[in-house]
Amino acid sequence: MNFSSIWTTKRLILIGAAVLLLLLAGFAALQLLRPAHTDLAWEHIQNTGTLRVGMDAAYPPFESLDAKNQIVGFDVDLANEIGQRIGIKMAFVNMAYDGLFDALLIGQVDILISGIVAAPELEGKARFSVPYFNAGETLVVKQGSAIHHIEDMVGQTLAVEIGSGGDVEGRKWQRRLDQVNIIRTQDADSALIDVINGQADAALVDGVTARIAVGQHPELVLADNVVDTLMAAAVHPDSQILAAQVDDALKDILSDGTIGKLIDKWFGPQHNN
Numbered sequence: 001m002n003f004s005s006i007w008t009t010k011r012l013i014l015i016g017a018a019v020l021l022l023l024l025a026g027f028a029a030l031q032l033l034r035p036a037h038t039d040l041a042w043e044h045i046q047n048t049g050t051l052r053v054g055m056d057a058a059y060p061p062f063e064s065l066d067a068k069n070q071i072v073g074f075d076v077d078l079a080n081e082i083g084q085r086i087g088i089k090m091a092f093v094n095m096a097y098d099g100l101f102d103a104l105l106i107g108q109v110d111i112l113i114s115g116i117v118a119a120p121e122l123e124g125k126a127r128f129s130v131p132y133f134n135a136g137e138t139l140v141v142k143q144g145s146a147i148h149h150i151e152d153m154v155g156q157t158l159a160v161e162i163g164s165g166g167d168v169e170g171r172k173w174q175r176r177l178d179q180v181n182i183i184r185t186q187d188a189d190s191a192l193i194d195v196i197n198g199q200a201d202a203a204l205v206d207g208v209t210a211r212i213a214v215g216q217h218p219e220l221v222l223a224d225n226v227v228d229t230l231m232a233a234a235v236h237p238d239s240q241i242l243a244a245q246v247d248d249a250l251k252d253i254l255s256d257g258t259i260g261k262l263i264d265k266w267f268g269p270q271h272n273n
Contacts, residue, residue: 159188215268
């Protein structure tokens with residue numbers, strides 16, 4: 001047996017182990033220097049100049065495909081406004097709704113803008129922006145009505161879609177107020193038609209249906225938001241920098257009248273009572 005060869009082999013193994021330990025120690029030191037919650041999405045945006053927006057283009061007027069297979073809608077215009085104010089380009093990624101949050105968490109997209117409600121059960125899956133749209137149950141009345149708030153429904157007739165959120169909320173207010181008569185219809189459109197025809201003094205429907213109805217029927221106006229169901233953009237839970245940038249842009253959009261113009265464009269002219 002060649003003891004010199006054995007010794008040389010052992011020495012090489014020891015040297016290799018020492019080098020490996022040094023490399024591992026260096027890697028660990030770099031990890032300690034790296035922030036615990038690095039905003040990888042913001043790093044990608046800075047490197048590419050592009051913000052990847054995930055959305056399910058099957059929910060008009062928020063997002064849908066046009067005749068040229070391009071994604072269009074309220075959320076698309078809103079996203080482009082955000083990008084313009086941050087100073088980056090937008091790239092839209094169309095995918096099924098149930099895959100949006102997984103795509104966000106694995107870094108396939110940087111932000112979700114897709115008619116998403118900032119629901120408590122989604123906590124931990126995303127960091128939500130300031131809300132930009134209220135889709136909650138909304139009171140719709142005719143032009144000139146004396147009804148401005150749900151409390152004004154004393155002695156009035158309320159139309160709701162049977163089994164809907166408006167029906168549930170209407171029952172609550174029927175117990176709180178005196179002499180509220182409730183008409184239950186097969187769908188939300190029928191409840192709104194009852195208001196137009198004078199069979200009901202107000203309809204309680206979701207905020208999306210309410211805005212579309214007001215945009216299509218000039219004789220209808222929005223009254224009270226009875227329930228708040230707030231839509232917001234969503235970023236990765238660790239995307240603190242991107243979240244702050246999006247919030248700043250959205251606050252400007254909400255305060256300078258841009259959001260109203262986008263709603264009028266995609267839902268029709270809006271009128272409040």
